[in-house]
Amino acid sequence: MSNSSRLSVASNSQDATSPLRLLVLSNGHGEDVIAVRILQELQRQSNPPEIFALPLVGEGRAYQQLEIPLIGSVRTMPSGGFIYMDGRQLARDVRGGLLQLTLSQIKAVRRWVSSQKKLGNKRAILAVGDIVPLLFATFSGANYAFVGTAKSEYYVRDEAGLLPRKSKDARWENFSGSVYHPWERWLMSRRRCKAVFPRDVLTTETLKQWPIPAFNLGNPMMDGLQPTFSxxxxxxxxxxxxxxxxxxxxxxxxxxxxxxxxxxxxxxxxxxxxxxxxxxxxxxxxxxxxxxxxxxxxxxxxxxxxxxxxxxxxxxxxxxxxxxxxxxxxxxxxxxxxxxxxxxxxxxxxxxxxxxxxxxxxxxxxxxxxxxxxxxxxxxxxxxxxxxxxxxxxxxxxxxxxxxxxxxxxxxxxxxxxxxxxxxxxxxxxxxxxxxxxxxxxxxxxxxxxxxxx
CATH class of the missing domain: 3.40.50.2000 (Glycogen Phosphorylase B;)
Structure with missing residues (x-):
């Protein structure tokens, strides 16, 4: 057997037996907490993945309780992450270095994926939050999964149909038949997207109209709420x-x-x-x-x-x-x-x-x-x-x-x-x-x- 063949076999063997390297991307304190709940359960699995994290908003303190290493720069922005309701908050974040932070985070994700690939490790990304971590995951070059915390079909409809809205602009939220817009669904339907976990059954069933691997497994937000009394x-x-x-x-x-x-x-x-x-x-x-x-x-x-x-x-x-x-x-x-x-x-x-x-x-x-x-x-x-x-x-x-x-x-x-x-x-x-x-x-x-x- 040639040297190159031996290297190929060795690499494939290592990839088959080595644990998965998982990078978690989240964009907000609530998203960090949800991610940590999932990671706690992952760590209890047999042959658990080796986990890394990059909180895109805030300092990601929730990850400290699991001693998960961060792979890039983190910073708390003036808005605290609440930019989608108020354009003034976005402007404050831009002045506070949001663009520079985002560019450094993009480079950190690509660098991490590239390093794991060179080492022959299995690698994947878990995106938790909205379209921002989903974009990072899609263009990382690795397989990925998405926990969608920011959107629910209940924002625009219930089991009986569309909700009445006063504003004409509200039609924009559901113009394509889902609260998730076509570009978001495109990100979720890529070959490397292996799983999507929506917030509720109504959102899951809606996303299944398209080639999206959506699973109705519940909302981690309801975990860990046991009272001290029985x-x-x-x-x-x-x-x-x-x-x-x-x-x-x-x-x-x-x-x-x-x-x-x-x-x-x-x-x-x-x-x-x-x-x-x-x-x-x-x-x-x-x-x-x-x-x-x-x-x-x-x-x-x-x-x-x-x-x-x-x-x-x-x-x-x-x-x-x-x-x-x-x-x-x-x-x-x-x-x-x-x-x-x-x-x-x-x-x-x-x-x-x-x-x-x-x-x-x-x-x-x-x-x-x-x-x-x-x-x-x-x-x-x-x-x-x-x-x-x-x-x-x-x-x-x-x-x-x-x-x-x-x-x-x-x-x-x-x-x-x-x-x-x-x-x-x-x-x-x-x-x-x-x-x-x-x-x-x-x-x-x-x-x-x-x-x-x-």
Missing amino acids: RQQFYSRDSHQQETVRPLMVTLLPGSRPPEAYTNWEKIMIAVSALMASFQERDSVFYTSGTVVFLGAIAPGLDSNILSQSVQSQGWRAESVCPIQLPDPNILTFKQRNAYLLLTQQSYNDCLHLGDFAIAMAGTATEQFIGLGKPAIAIPGNGPQYNPAFAEAQSRHLGSSLILVEQPAEVAEIVQSLFKDPDILQIIAENGLRRMGKPGAALRIAECLQERLS
């Missing part, structure tokens, strides 16, 4: 009696990005005050229902002192006794009449599960709450994330489960009407579960990736 413990044999005496619980979701979250919190506190006033009215659904608990699910990156000042300015006083048990030794408790307000930065999942409804000004957190089958009332803010355009789009995506109000004081009226009609609550529960999917998507996607990319 449902059996919380609802025991005396569940009916417990339900009649347990307090009404309201989850408060102001978002995670300062300073926007602080402004959102001010609006939420106005809504809380309006709710408190409505509970004192004799025709209120909750007039005789006893204690009310407001659960402030506060992101670790926020300053709880700033939020506490806002709470106390609305007439709440600090309280040493917490009415419920949460695994947070630093929880802050406030009381006003028969109501308690808790601020916790360590009990996010419990706040989602305990809440009967939410007052929400957040992106991912709102969707996760609704995915548990519960209603949320949203107040559009001033952005850059939770502005009127974002809130309106989110309400289309989540349907009847998300109710928009223009002013915080309107929340009280919505709450009263919701809980006067159990049928509406049942419809909302079914709608949320259908649109957000069942837990376990990360594992299902990881298993599919292992099969399709290896």
Whole structure:
């Protein structure tokens, strides 16, 4: 056998037995978190891939928990990644070095693919987010898969057909028969695209009209939300009696990005005050229902002192006794009449599960709450994330489960009407579960990736 033949055989043997090298591209903090959930499940597979990452937006801190190496430059832009709702944010990012950063990231991806090819390694790319990482993956020269987090057919239609829209410009969103435009579908239908994982079954079935390898495996956003308590413990044999005496619980979701979250919190506190006033009215659904608990699910990156000042300015006083048990030794408790307000930065999942409804000004957190089958009332803010355009789009995506109000004081009226009609609550529960999917998507996607990319 000639030397060249031996080298060829050796290379093929190495390629067949060596683990896959996987590069993950994501463009936003939420996308990073979704990617990490999938990667955690991939690492638990037999013969897992060797994983690298390149967050295209932000610093990719979520990857640090898995000690995944980054292959190129990362930087936080002024917009925080929210450029699609506001052209001014894009202009700020360009001035902040967005174009130079993007060029360096393109070079980093090509360099990584080229180096793995020279070493004879199997290589693939997992793109998580929108068209930007998908473009990077398509033109990398490697096989790739795509987790589409930014779009859903529910933005433009539901199971009954197209949604009515006021603006003529809205037709642009669906001009070609899908919320994914022809150029996006072209990227997903290339030979080297081995799998596409849309957000929901409606989007998956729509994409299957074209030669796109779309798989309906669920939404990883609903993974990792288990509460610290068991449902059996919380609802025991005396569940009916417990339900009649347990307090009404309201989850408060102001978002995670300062300073926007602080402004959102001010609006939420106005809504809380309006709710408190409505509970004192004799025709209120909750007039005789006893204690009310407001659960402030506060992101670790926020300053709880700033939020506490806002709470106390609305007439709440600090309280040493917490009415419920949460695994947070630093929880802050406030009381006003028969109501308690808790601020916790360590009990996010419990706040989602305990809440009967939410007052929400957040992106991912709102969707996760609704995915548990519960209603949320949203107040559009001033952005850059939770502005009127974002809130309106989110309400289309989540349907009847998300109710928009223009002013915080309107929340009280919505709450009263919701809980006067159990049928509406049942419809909302079914709608949320259908649109957000069942837990376990990360594992299902990881298993599919292992099969399709290896």
